[in-house]
Amino acid sequence: MSGHSTYEPKTGFTRWLDSRLPIIRLGYDSFVDYPTPKNLNYWYTFGGILSLCLMTQIVTGIILAMHYVPHVDHAFNSVEHIMRDVNHGWLIRYVHANGASMFLFAVYMHMFRGLYYGSYKAPREVLWILGCVIYLLMMATAFMGYVLPWGQMSFHGAVVITNLLGAFPVVGESITTWLWGGFAVDNPTLNRFFSLHFLMPFMIAGVVILHVWALHVTGQNNPSGIDPKSKEDTVPFTPYATVKDGFAMVLFLILFSVFVFFQPNAMGHADNYIPANPLVTPAHIVPEWYFLPFYAILRAVPDKLGGALLMFGAIGVLFVLPWLDTSKVKSLRYRPTARVFFFLFVLTCLVLGWCGGELPDNMVFQVGSTASGDPIGLNFVWLSRIAAAYYFAYFLVVMPVLGLVETPDAVPDSISASILNHSAEKKG
Amino acid sequence: MADTVGEITPAGEDPSRRDFIHVAALAAAAGAVGSVVWPLVDQMNPSGDMLALASLEFDLSKVADGSEVTIKWRGKPVFVRKRTPAEIAKAKADDNADLKDPAKDADRHKPGKAEWLILIGSCTHLGCVPTFGGGDWGGWFCPCHGSHYDTAGRIRKGPAPKNLALPEYAFLSDTKVKIG
Ligand code: HEM
Numbered sequence: 001m002s003g004h005s006t007y008e009p010k011t012g013f014t015r016w017l018d019s020r021l022p023i024i025r026l027g028y029d030s031f032v033d034y035p036t037p038k039n040l041n042y043w044y045t046f047g048g049i050l051s052l053c054l055m056t057q058i059v060t061g062i063i064l065a066m067h068y069v070p071h072v073d074h075a076f077n078s079v080e081h082i083m084r085d086v087n088h089g090w091l092i093r094y095v096h097a098n099g100a101s102m103f104l105f106a107v108y109m110h111m112f113r114g115l116y117y118g119s120y121k122a123p124r125e126v127l128w129i130l131g132c133v134i135y136l137l138m139m140a141t142a143f144m145g146y147v148l149p150w151g152q153m154s155f156h157g158a159v160v161i162t163n164l165l166g167a168f169p170v171v172g173e174s175i176t177t178w179l180w181g182g183f184a185v186d187n188p189t190l191n192r193f194f195s196l197h198f199l200m201p202f203m204i205a206g207v208v209i210l211h212v213w214a215l216h217v218t219g220q221n222n223p224s225g226i227d228p229k230s231k232e233d234t235v236p237f238t239p240y241a242t243v244k245d246g247f248a249m250v251l252f253l254i255l256f257s258v259f260v261f262f263q264p265n266a267m268g269h270a271d272n273y274i275p276a277n278p279l280v281t282p283a284h285i286v287p288e289w290y291f292l293p294f295y296a297i298l299r300a301v302p303d304k305l306g307g308a309l310l311m312f313g314a315i316g317v318l319f320v321l322p323w324l325d326t327s328k329v330k331s332l333r334y335r336p337t338a339r340v341f342f343f344l345f346v347l348t349c350l351v352l353g354w355c356g357g358e359l360p361d362n363m364v365f366q367v368g369s370t371a372s373g374d375p376i377g378l379n380f381v382w383l384s385r386i387a388a389a390y391y392f393a394y395f396l397v398v399m400p401v402l403g404l405v406e407t408p409d410a411v412p413d414s415i416s417a418s419i420l421n422h423s424a425e426k427k428g
Numbered sequence: 429m430a431d432t433v434g435e436i437t438p439a440g441e442d443p444s445r446r447d448f449i450h451v452a453a454l455a456a457a458a459g460a461v462g463s464v465v466w467p468l469v470d471q472m473n474p475s476g477d478m479l480a481l482a483s484l485e486f487d488l489s490k491v492a493d494g495s496e497v498t499i500k501w502r503g504k505p506v507f508v509r510k511r512t513p514a515e516i517a518k519a520k521a522d523d524n525a526d527l528k529d530p531a532k533d534a535d536r537h538k539p540g541k542a543e544w545l546i547l548i549g550s551c552t553h554l555g556c557v558p559t560f561g562g563g564d565w566g567g568w569f570c571p572c573h574g575s576h577y578d579t580a581g582r583i584r585k586g587p588a589p590k591n592l593a594l595p596e597y598a599f600l601s602d603t604k605v606k607i608g
Pocket residue numbers: 054057058059060061062063064065068079093096097100103138141142143145146147148149197198200201202204268
């Protein structure tokens with residue numbers, strides 16, 4: 001993409017190294033001289049923020065692993081030991097626990113950004129799919145991490161999620177037994193989850209490298225969805241993108257700190273401070289907020305296998321997204337109709353999240369009662385059914401059909417032209 | 429097949445011998461990979477001590493009429509419930525109701541021991557522990573996704589597909605059972 005390298009080693013040592021391992025050149029070409037579209041907005045800063053999140057989780061995680069004991073008799077107490085006795089342990093654990101939420105928040109922003117600006121479309125399909133792989137690995141990592149403190153939510157969350165795999169006919173039971181290493185979630189399960197929770201972030205780091213590599217082959221997309229045509233359309237990564245990313249990271253870290261220092265348990269669940277008890281399920285079991293939309297889809301279906309398939313399908317559909325969208329125009333900036341459907345989709349995800357946190361039979365609103373006293377109105381199962389239907393319809397119906405029937409606005413010739421149009425519009 | 433191979437094979441070589449070497453080499457490689465991978469996968473299955481069939485004796489005199497005691501067996505909860513005559517009658521009356529997983533009440537307990545209902549206390553939906561006495565049928569209610577079980581532990585409403593499972597157990601005496 002960037003064409004030939006403009007790096008020139010200045011000292012004797014860097015010249016010597018450059019002809020043996022051109023690693024400084026690689027860094028220079030990727031993060032200093034790399035041309036970025038000059039119209040990138042703040043939605044484009046989440047990539048850098050995500051790298052920061054991954055590093056934060058790895059550093060705090062390795063420290064936690066020095067004090068944590070992966071055994072059913074000690075896990076809960078070892079986390080309390082980290083909180084009370086280990087020097088700065090409370091800080092490190094709160095950064096790690098809230099860091100998972102911040103990480104998932106950033107990845108959702110990053111993904112909605114990609115959806116809005118059409119960043120998954122040719123030639124960026126592989127880039128998008130690698131992103132989906134990272135997202136899957138993140139969810140698996142966060143799920144297993146949440147099991148480690150071995151509180152009530154840890155335990156019963158693990159029971160419910162692992163039992164999902166038992167829904168598959170014939171092989172289901174052997175799979176759960178294999179995963180548990182026993183006949184229930186127990187010590188072998190905790191032990192292997194610890195091992196995998198340690199491993200997976202490093203797998204994520206590996207896929208991130210592929211993701212960035214693919215990014216640097218195709219070049220970045222941008223809010224106009226038009227590829228850079230001339231030098232006029234780009235600016236060098238440093239200082240433009242570095243400073244913008246840096247500023248966004250500072251804002252992000254402020255939000256992060258508000259949680260860590262003032263609301264460290266806002267995103268957790270009080271029941272997870274009760275040691276796991278396999279004989280009693282908490283009255284209201286909910287996953288972490290970032291899984292709630294999928295949990296709502298799971299519960300929308302009255303059938304066990306159907307619910308599990310639909311839930312996995314909700315993530316699976318993201319992988320084939322590049323081939324579902326038929327529009328020639330990338331950015332929704334020039335697709336007014338598609339924009340309406342997109343914002344409806346964002347709203348649907350939020351509604352699904354809301355449903356996932358409520359009991360299925362609770363009422364969203366009530367208009368009366370039957371003779372036997374049953375409420376009439378909309379309950380959360382039905383709300384999640386409606387929302388789940390739109391979730392899938394957005395990908396499977398709206399995307400393929402709309403691209404063929406809509407009339408997009410005129411797309412400017414280049415990034416520079418799009419910026420001039422933009423400011424002309426604003427002025428008059 | 430034979431004639432296409434003949435075209436691409438240089439004269440003087442026996443195509444079937446070449447094929448045989450390829451197939452044999454691939455088969456040997458697949459066998460070798462398989463025998464290395466299998467132990468790496470199978471190690472995650474229950475270990476010997478997990479498999480060693482743990483059995484448990486339980487003293488029934490601890491359970492009062494109309495109540496339930498939960499014990500842990502193989503990492504899972506087991507419900508030992510002493511049913512009242514009313515609960516038994518209710519369960520029997522529903523033998524021919526529209527059941528999702530049809531079963532007679534008589535098949536859910538040992539002969540002549542209708543008061544003792546012994547079940548694995550893990551919801552057949554996704555494994556939460558149902559709460560005693562809850563739900564529309566007064567059996568159990570699973571708080572996770574709202575499954576209702578009746579006083580024979582049969583699924584009546586909600587996402588769970590099956591009745592609560594029966595563990596293997598035997599009465600050692602009138603006041604003692606052995607589970608497992
Ligand atoms: C993708 C990156 C990661 C994510 C999303 C993540 C997520 C989580 C979550 C949600 C928890 C539960 C926190 C709580 O409620 O207490 C947790 C705990 C834990 N994680 Fe991670 N983690 C990541 C990386 C790592 C790494 C790289 C390690 C070690 C090398 C690690 C080690 C631990 C340990 C020891 C615990 C248990 C202590 C505790 O609960 O605070 N994590 N992780």
